[in-house]
Amino acid sequence: MSDEHSHIHISAVGSYVSERVVTNSELASLVDTSDEWIYSHTGIRERRWAEGETTFTMAYFAVQDLLKRYSIHIDAIVCATASPDYPGFPSVASQLSERLGSRGPALDVSAGCTGFIYALEVGRSMISSGLATNALVVGSEKLSPLLDMEDRSTCVLFGDGAAALLLERSEEARWLKSYIKSEGGGASSLAIDPLRRAIMMDGRSVYTFAVSAIAETIDALLERNNLTISAIDWIVPHQANQRIIAACAKRYAIAEEKFYMNIERYANTSAASIPLALAEMERSGLLQSGQKIILVGFGAGLTYGGTVLVWK
Numbered sequence: 001m002s003d004e005h006s007h008i009h010i011s012a013v014g015s016y017v018s019e020r021v022v023t024n025s026e027l028a029s030l031v032d033t034s035d036e037w038i039y040s041h042t043g044i045r046e047r048r049w050a051e052g053e054t055t056f057t058m059a060y061f062a063v064q065d066l067l068k069r070y071s072i073h074i075d076a077i078v079c080a081t082a083s084p085d086y087p088g089f090p091s092v093a094s095q096l097s098e099r100l101g102s103r104g105p106a107l108d109v110s111a112g113c114t115g116f117i118y119a120l121e122v123g124r125s126m127i128s129s130g131l132a133t134n135a136l137v138v139g140s141e142k143l144s145p146l147l148d149m150e151d152r153s154t155c156v157l158f159g160d161g162a163a164a165l166l167l168e169r170s171e172e173a174r175w176l177k178s179y180i181k182s183e184g185g186g187a188s189s190l191a192i193d194p195l196r197r198a199i200m201m202d203g204r205s206v207y208t209f210a211v212s213a214i215a216e217t218i219d220a221l222l223e224r225n226n227l228t229i230s231a232i233d234w235i236v237p238h239q240a241n242q243r244i245i246a247a248c249a250k251r252y253a254i255a256e257e258k259f260y261m262n263i264e265r266y267a268n269t270s271a272a273s274i275p276l277a278l279a280e281m282e283r284s285g286l287l288q289s290g291q292k293i294i295l296v297g298f299g300a301g302l303t304y305g306g307t308v309l310v311w312k
C-alpha cells in the first residue's frame with residue numbers, strides 16, 4: 001500500500017446523543033415486550049430517541065463537539081447514513097458543508113450499518129488522491145421514526161445518535177489495509193420499506209450473516225496486514241447485538257473483552273455506532289497511542305467490512 005494511503009490518521013473525534021433516554025421498561029409500555037427479553041436477547045438496556053431533531057442537526061452537534069476540542073477548517077465531508085432527512089438532496093454532508101462554510105467534496109454514503117466503514121475509505125481516498133487536505137467522516141442516524149411499533153422483534157433494537165471523526169495526513173503509517181465486501185443476494189433480509197418507511201428485518205438470517213461476516217472480515221484483515229489477533233488491542237464492532245459478538249468471540253476463540261461494546265446504552269445506531277463507540281473510548285481514556293484497532297461493520301445491503309488503525 002502506498003504511503004499516501006497509509007499515512008493518514010484520525011486526529012479528532014466528536015459525538016452527540018439526545019438526552020431523551022428510552023428504557024426497555026418504557027418500550028414495554030408501548031409494545032408487548034419486557035426488559036428481561038430485550039436484555040437477554042440483545043444486551044440492550046436503553047436507547048436515545050432524538051425527538052425534535054434531524055439526522056443533520058445531530059450530525060452538526062457531533063461535529064461541533066469535535067471542533068470545540070480541535071479547531072480546524074474542514075475540507076471534505078463524508079456522511080454515512082441510512083436515515084437521511086431528505087430521500088434525495090440536500091445530502092446531510094451538503095447541509096454540513098453549508099453550515100461549516102467548507103468548499104471541499106461533500107457526499108453521503110449509504111451502505112446500511114457498514115456505512116461508516118465505507119465512508120472512512122472514501123474520506124481516506126480523498127486525502128490520499130490529493131483531492132482534500134482533511135476529511136470529516138460523520139455517522140448520523142435518526143432511526144426512531146423508522147420503527148414499526150407493531151414488529152416487536154425489530155422495534156426494540158434501534159436508537160438515534162451521531163459521531164464524527166477527522167482524518168488528516170500523519171507522519172507515520174497509521175492506517176493499514178481494509179477489507180470491504182457486499183452480498184447482494186441477502187438484500188431483502190434487511191431493508192427500509194419504501195412505502196411504509198419502516199425497517200423490516202429477518203432477524204434470524206441477519207444474525208447468521210453477521211457472525212460469519214465479522215469472522216471473515218477479521219481473518220481477512222489479519223491476513224492482509226500480516227498480523228495475528230494477539231497484536232490487536234481492540235476490536236470495535238458495529239453494535240447490533242451483544243449475542244452476535246459473544247457467538248463470534250466463542251466460535252473463533254477471540255477474548256470477548258477485546259470487543260468494545262456500548263450497545264447496552266445506545267442500542268443499534270446503524271452507521272453511527274462505530275464512531276460513537278470510538279468517541280466514547282477516547283473520552284474514557286481507553287485508547288492509547290500506538291494501539292492497533294480493528295473496526296468491523298455489517299448490515300443492510302447486505303454489506304460488511306473493516307479496517308485496521310493505529311491510534312494517534
Ligand code: ACO
Nearest residue numbers: 033034037041113152153156203204206207240241298299
Ligand atoms: N419481546 C418479547 N418477545 C419477543 C420479542 C420482543 N421484543 N421479539 C420477538 N419475540 C418473541 C417472538 O415472538 C418469538 O416468540 P415465539 O417463539 O412464541 O414465536 C420468540 O421471541 C423468538 O423470536 P425470534 O425472532 O426467533 O428471536 P431471536 O432469538 O432470533 O431474537 C433478534 C431476535 C434479537 C432480532 C435476533 O434475531 C437478532 O439479533 N438478529 C440480528 C439482528 C441484527 O443484528 N440486526 C442488525 C444488523 S444490521 C444492522 O444493524 C442494520
